Amino acid sequence: MDNLDTREWLLSNGLGSFASSTVCDARTRTYHGWLIAALDPPSQRTLLLSHLDASLEVAGQIFALSTNFWTGGKVDPLGYQLLRSFEIEPIPTWVWSESNWQLVRQLVMPYGRIKEEESGNRILIQYRYEGDTAATLRLRPVIGDRNFHHQQSAASELHFSQLVGQQQICLQAMRPDWTGTPWHLRWSAGDYKQEGVWYWHYYYPEEKQRGLADTEDLYSPGYLTVRLQPGDAIALEAKVGLPHPDQPDLSPLDFQQAVQTQEQRLYQWPSCQVETLLESSNLPTPTDKGQSPIFQQLLRAGDQFIVYRASIAGPTVIAGYHWFNDWGRDTLIALPGLALATGRYAVAKGLLETFGRSCRNGLIPNAFPDAGAQPFYNSIDAALWWIETLGLYLEATQDWEFLAQQYPVVRQIYKGFMAGTDYNIRIDAADGLVTWDFPGVALTWMDAVIDGQPVTPRCGKPVEINALWYSALCWASRWAQQLLSEPGANSRWLSNQRDRYTRQAQQVKASLQKFWNPGRGYFYDRIAPDDVPDPKIRPNAVLALSLYHCGFPAAQGRSVLKVASRRLLTPYGLRSLERDDPEYVGTYAGNSHYRDRAYHQGTVWSWLIGPFIRAWSRFYDSEPVPFDCQPMLEHFQQQACLGSISEIFDGDPPYAAQGAIAQAWSVAELIRHYQDLGRQGKGE
Incomplete structure (x- = not known):
């Protein structure tokens, strides 16, 4: 062999x-x-x-x-x-x-x-x-x-x-x-x-x-x-x-x-206007980035994940090949790279509309089943990612008619979190933060479970969930203000909503300081239900800094990114846990039990390079991103699955590619930030 x-x-x-x-x-x-x-x-x-x-x-x-x-x-x-x-x-x-x-x-x-x-x-x-x-x-x-x-x-x-x-x-x-x-x-x-x-x-x-x-x-x-x-x-x-x-x-x-x-x-994209499964190509006029051979290859790689789901009669995103189906969280995180960065706004709109239509008890499905079955709502963050991604879509398109159509879904998510919903997801009245506590489940993206026990327990108040909550409140306040300018708007009701969202966002911003760990210059990964903070160095702190609305001060953001650069950053993304942690597992190998133990305990996730780039650009806008993209581009063109990006990599050198051979959010984040990487790779 x-x-x-x-x-x-x-x-x-x-x-x-x-x-x-x-x-x-x-x-x-x-x-x-x-x-x-x-x-x-x-x-x-x-x-x-x-x-x-x-x-x-x-x-x-x-x-x-x-x-x-x-x-x-x-x-x-x-x-x-x-x-x-x-x-x-x-x-x-x-x-x-x-x-x-x-x-x-x-x-x-x-x-x-x-x-x-x-x-x-x-x-x-x-x-x-x-x-x-x-x-x-x-x-x-x-x-x-x-x-x-x-x-x-x-x-x-x-x-x-x-x-x-x-x-x-x-x-x-x-x-x-x-x-x-x-x-x-x-x-x-x-x-x-x-x-x-x-x-x-x-x-x-x-x-x-x-x-x-x-x-x-x-x-x-x-x-x-x-x-x-x-x-x-x-x-x-x-x-x-x-x-x-x-x-x-x-x-x-x-x-x-x-x-x-x-x-x-595919190969004349974006200049051609050829009918596809879901829409015509609707990309902007080609730019230098659009004409780059490797960027064109990335576009084609991203196209492989956008598929038609018969049970909802609309678009969805395969999380990864070979074995993954379409998942809500993955779809919404990948959507900006797959659809917004490529100008496929009709696909983005269709995805947002589909997920919004299935909102229940303030939650967005994490998975759609086949026809005749009910969606799965086992995610605390899919609803918040839906709001974040809706905001990015609206910023790109100024589609205020769509905002008016989807604003009731925004309200439904808000009410669900405020009143409390499935899995004991709720808002802590004392500090305004999102918390949850439910045995045997893992509701964040770190979702591996073995024998009914989460490998990475994150119940309580996870840092990135509350950063998403803050951003969601900021979006909601902006949208209420926007809708005030629409003809026939209920001015008094919308003004009250805007003011309420604004007050809550201010409260949450202040409460986010509970996550600051001055001893390590980093954010606590979560505050457990017993109010004990978790000091592990994980990439969720970087996720918290990468959102459109950031509730953390610049000094903290710069400190977090410096720590992440030293302890988490690799040539293929961010480790899910720092190497010095006693629970760190550096190799993703063995049977499903051993692999699940390593999945979020040190394994490198390539999609996390996108949040790192966004956060770095926010807090170090005058300094280049400390990431050499050449290994990632060589992986894309020459290794594992030719013309795609693997789901994960070992945390230890030489960072062997693992998991699914082609992962939607891995490709999507490279599409989204290809121009920011400062290199054009082979084929340029």
């Missing part, structure tokens, strides 16, 4: 479906496959097509091009030894070759449109051959039908039916008590032979490292044989559903058209 390039690639389609694997073409995770389809966008993600095993016969010699891991760590075939190059831009492209031949494979996952059946969950594959003589390409589809979190096992009761047609097969998994998803595979040339066979014991080394199930059985219904002359190409398409009876035959031109459509939608 040491000789294999196991860096990963990712394609997505705006519906929650994705394709992903490694540069060396070996699958190392349960989540690797070429068609993992979101059957109820963006949920019910189901692996259908794992890959195509390929071999090429040239002048009587057969070259196996695939690379597979098997139980025990055996690698067979050794196709990676013939792999000469891989490129992620503009689409994933592999080149295998020997002295007298070359085979190029490319993949494209067309952007999905929920209203257009013909543009649903699908992937297109093309092989192009060059050589001195004709060759024979054999392709064997390797398939499954299972939840993307789980593995498939061969069983006597599990069958895959196939209906062979003209240059296509229709496939469907079946058991006596269950019928799987119908889908089809079609091709532009070749002869197909039915020959069903199980491949037992595929091995996923990344799952082994995570302490999870790591073995799978996959099925192949047959194989395709294609005779290729030099310069010939063959295209294939795997697509959910049954084929349309009137669809034209597949051609390599269809592949090229799909690539051109993707390039038009």
Whole structure:
């Protein structure tokens, strides 16, 4: 495995479906496959097509091009030894070759449109051959039908039916008590032979490292044989559903058209005005930043997370690939980078409207379930992040009509916190601060729980929650004043609201001084329910300084940032706990228990570089941010998932990338502050 390039690639389609694997073409995770389809966008993600095993016969010699891991760590075939190059831009492209031949494979996952059946969950594959003589390409589809979190096992009761047609097969998994998803595979040339066979014991080394199930059985219904002359190409398409009876035959031109459509939608952004799933591109006139190649790559990376959710009939944000769904807190934190910094105001508005419509008891959902189920409200800060993000949207757009529509939601959140709401979230009348106390749950972003006990207990009064509360009160006061100028405004009522918010903001600002720890020159992370302050050095103090309205004096802000620079800052973000703390865990590894123990106990979170930059710019506006972005940009372009940013990194050098390979708020914060970093990275 040491000789294999196991860096990963990712394609997505705006519906929650994705394709992903490694540069060396070996699958190392349960989540690797070429068609993992979101059957109820963006949920019910189901692996259908794992890959195509390929071999090429040239002048009587057969070259196996695939690379597979098997139980025990055996690698067979050794196709990676013939792999000469891989490129992620503009689409994933592999080149295998020997002295007298070359085979190029490319993949494209067309952007999905929920209203257009013909543009649903699908992937297109093309092989192009060059050589001195004709060759024979054999392709064997390797398939499954299972939840993307789980593995498939061969069983006597599990069958895959196939209906062979003209240059296509229709496939469907079946058991006596269950019928799987119908889908089809079609091709532009070749002869197909039915020959069903199980491949037992595929091995996923990344799952082994995570302490999870790591073995799978996959099925192949047959194989395709294609005779290729030099310069010939063959295209294939795997697509959910049954084929349309009137669809034209597949051609390599269809592949090229799909690539051109993707390039038009993504690579001409922001100058083009092409219809997308949710809106037209609505970016401002291109600037130097917008024309930067690496910034354009960041825009494309951010686009992968904005998807359509069928259960709410609107936009949402996938928190990360491969395994995360859409979460309220993550969406709202990522929204300024993904939508406001890129001028996608309709997406931002739609997201805010969707979450606001689901406000209950003053809380904003932290997760939307599938259709027919209720949202989850297990977050103390999603509602406050909603207000903060609404404020940023309004500052960017001056959309006061939208403010008037959403102001009742602002009032509902305010009333919920004031009167008390779920999880004993309430306002302490003595100091005006937000507090909460509920056993067995973790309601802030540090939310790991093991055996019913939070790993990072933060009940009581967390510092960043109360900084958000202060900013929310300031926003509410400004908005009440703004609405006073609208025709037909209830002047007396709005004036009273404005004055009340202002008084409360002043009280909270004074009470925020309870968090100051002069001995360490830092903020207490929280004040526990028994009024004992927590002196741990965590990045939540930096979060508290980064909001639009900051309730802390400049001297304290500068001190906090200096401490954070020394104790938390790394080349990839901020540690979640300083290294000198006895509870610090420097490596995120092992099974889920060990990983959860490390998750917020020293692990580096890349998204936190955004709050650090905002806070630094506020309190040290004449000094450059003490952060060299080159390692982060090299990670983005050359490491882990090519063209995206990992969720987390080890707290100890060399800061190995961990967690999800592509994380929305990690990418969003780099988009938001790319210009502030003072470097343009490779490709400039």
